Amino acid sequence: MPSPNLPDFHDVLAAAERIAGFAHRTPVLTSAHFNERTGAELFFKCENFQKVGAFKFRGACNAVRALSPDELRRGIVTHSSGNHGQAVALAARLNGARAVVVMPDNSARVKVDAVRGYGAEVILCPPNTPARMAAVQELIERHGYREIPPYDHPDVIAGQGTAALELLTDQPDLDLILAPVGGGGLLAGTAIAARHLKPGIGVIAAEPANADDAARSFRSGRIEPAARTRTIADGLRTTLGRLNFAVIQRDVDDIVTVSEKSIIDTTLAVWQRMKIIIEPSCSLPLAALLDGLVEAKGKRIGIILTGGNVDFPAFVRASQEIAE
C-alpha cells in the first residue's frame, strides 16, 4: 500500500533549510583505534554535540518551524520522557512559541528540570500510554495546541535525515551507513537521505537484543510490539512508528541486534578511546561492527552517534550487573 504521507529527499532538503542557523552542523570524527579494530574506515557523525545533546533537536526544530504563524501562536504539545521533550522545548522557545511537555510522573527529576530549563511547561501523568494519550488529547482540545510526536511524523523524520545529509556531504564515498533504531525517526530519515544521495549504499540498523521489536517487525512485515525492554539503551525502548516502518521496509537492508554487554563495553570504549561522551543508545552500530555482525573490512562506513545524554549512575549500575 503506497503511503502518500511518506517524506522524501526534498523534505530532507527543506528541513535542512529550515533548521539552518538553529541546529549545529556537527563535526565528523575519525578514530585510528576503531579503524584498526574493524578493518574499516569509520566516520562518526557527532550528534552528541548537537543542541540539547541529541539529534532529536533536528526533527523537533524542523517540525516547529514548519508550523504556520497562527499555529505557532497557539502553542505546541508533545509527550516524552527523554531527549525529544527537551528538543521541542528549545525549538519552541527559539521560535517564540509556547510548549507543553507531557511526561510520565516517574521521570528522573533531572529530565523534568531540563525540559523546564528550556522554558516549557511540564505536565506529569501516570506512566502508561492511555494516560499519556488522554493528557495530550485534552491539551489539544482545550487549547488548540499542535502536537509534535517524537518520531511518527513526516517533518520529524525529514529533520532527522539532515544528519545523514550532512555526513554524506562531508564524506560522499561511503559504502555503508549505520544508525540505531528505536521509534525509527532517525533510521527512516537516514535511509531516505542516503538512498537518494547514493542509491547503492548499504543502510543497516542496530537494536538492543533486549528490545528487538524493530528486527522482528522487519522480518515479519508488520509492526511487532516491544516485548521486553530491559536495556541500558534507554533511547531505543520504543516501538516503531507507522510512517517510520514504511520507510524502513522500503529502504533499509538489515537490522541486527546487540547484547547488553556489547552496548556497555562499546560505550566505555568510545569514552576511553575517542574522549567523547556518547549515550549507550548510540554505541550499537559500532558494537555491531566490533562483534562482526556486519561485514566491515575495507569499507568506508558512516555511523550516526545519536546523543550524549548519559544517566551516569544507571550506567554504573548496569555495568556492575553485567560484570557479575
Next chain:
Amino acid sequence: MPSPNLPDFHDVLAAAERIAGFAHRTPVLTSAHFNERTGAELFFKCENFQKVGAFKFRGACNAVRALSPDELRRGIVTHSSGNHGQAVALAARLNGARAVVVMPDNSARVKVDAVRGYGAEVILCPPNTPARMAAVQELIERHGYREIPPYDHPDVIAGQGTAALELLTDQPDLDLILAPVGGGGLLAGTAIAARHLKPGIGVIAAEPANADDAARSFRSGRIEPAARTRTIADGLRTTLGRLNFAVIQRDVDDIVTVSEKSIIDTTLAVWQRMKIIIEPSCSLPLAALLDGLVEAKGKRIGIILTGGNVDFPAFVRASQEIAE
C-alpha cells in the same frame, strides 16, 4: 640566583617546530553553559584529544626530537606511572628510537599494557623513589640510554608550552590563562609562552587541596615536599621540579587549591555538559572558577584541559566516598 638552564619563549617556538606533524594541533572549545555559570568567556584547549590522550606527548616528543642521531640510536629511558610513559614510548617509536620505561610494580595492568602497546619495553621496580632512581641509573650506565624525565627538563617544559602558544594564537585576547599544577611542566611552559605573548596576562594554577605542595612552595619560596596525596587527580600527586619552580616563582600570579568534591563535581559536569571526556586532573582550573576562588566575571579566560585518560572504576569509587 639566575638559572641559565631555564627555557624561554624561543625554546617554546623551537619546540613547536620540532613537534609539528607529530603532535595534534588540538581544538579550542567553548561552552555557553560554563560561560553562564562563571560570567566569563571561557576557551578550553583540548589536550584530551592530543596523542596518547594528554599534553604530555608535546614535551616528550620535543625532548626526543631534540636528541642527536647518535643519542636516538642508543635509546631512551624514563620513569612514569602515567601518561608520560606512554608519551615517551610513542614519541620514541615515531622517531625510530628504542625506549625503556621504568614503572612501579603496583601500576595498573592497563597502564603497563598501554606503554607496551606503544612499543616500549617496561621494567618494573618497587614503588619508591630510591628503587626507581636506581633502576633508571643502571639502565643509563649499562646501555648509554638518554633519560627524558617527566617534567624537570628544559625540553619537556618548552614542549608543554606549545599548548598555550597554540591557544593564544587562536585566541590572542585572553585576560587570564589557567592550568593545573603537579610537577609543574605544563604550568611552567604555559607561563613562559603566555608572559611573552601577552605580558599583562594573568597566569593562575589550581591544585588539589589534598596535594597542595605547589601552593605551599609558592608561598614559602622553597620546594615543599608533598605531604598528603590522597586525591582523585592522579596526575597532580607529584612534587614540583626544580626548573619548573624557578619559572613558576617568576611568572605565575597565584596557585589556588580545590576540594575533592569540587574536582569530582566539575569533572562530571564537563562530561555532561560539553560531552567530552576529561580526566579529573584537568577539572581543577574550571572548578576554581566555579567555586569563586578566581575572579572571573567579564574576563576572557583560557583553560588547558590536560588529558582524557580516566580510570573509571576509581572515579566511581571516589564519587561514592564523597557522597557518603
